[in-house]
């Protein structure tokens with residue numbers, strides 16, 4: 004693992020050095036991520052697997068910069084340049100789709116592009132295209148409350164892909180989908196990543212999803228084991 008970090012260094016989208024994430028609640032504390040080092044380079048496809056509670060979500064949030072480690076360091080070498088817009092470089096598909104309730108499906112999908120300075124016309128066009136690709140264009144004018152959990156997950160994927168991120172972090176994006184629709188969504192995510200050269204890390208309990216990725220990272224009680 005260390006060789007991987009040292010080997011590609013500056014080209015890495017994200018690097019974690021001996022990171023830990025410990026949650027404190029009252030008298031108890033949980034080491035959700037414990038002394039993990041890893042790196043992701045452009046174009047890599049990684050499945051993050053492990054039992055429920057093993058620390059997958061916490062590691063994804065650390066790698067995406069959503070939470071700070073309680074020990075160790077996370078860096079984004081390839082993104083920390085003047086040219087790269089950090090906000091546009093990383094994108095999440097959360098376990099819970101987290102669509103904004105007052106906005107339509109189309110508006111939800113456009114939002115990250117508008118927030119990162121894309122023009123309205125291009126944002127609309129790209130949002131429509133992404134929704135089309137995940138089979139959700141017919142529901143573009145609906146509100147999130149009118150969608151099933153699986154439909155909302157597909158919209159969340161379209162929203163995450165719309166900004167064409169360099170690094171896509173997805174937390175069980177097929178958890179609420181039937182097998183066939185889930186695999187179609189993964190294929191769409193991988194096609195989009197092929198097109199842009201993005202790296203993808205997907206936390207999943209689904210072996211078929213994991214089999215579509217190049218590498219498997221296994222978490223067990225906060226520790227990470229990387230298959231090469």
Ligand SMILES: Nc1ncnc2c1ncn2[C@@H]1O[C@H](COP(=O)(O)OP(=O)(O)OP(=O)(O)O)[C@@H](O)[C@H]1O
Nearest residue numbers: 026027028033035054055056057058059060061062
């Ligand atoms: N905000 C929090 N406060 C306290 N403990 C937490 C918090 N978030 C997670 N944990 C604990 O940290 C551990 C790892 O949780 P995490 O959600 O990262 O695991 P996971 O592998 O993603 O699980 P799942 O597959 O069920 O989504 C668990 O024991 C969980 O209870």
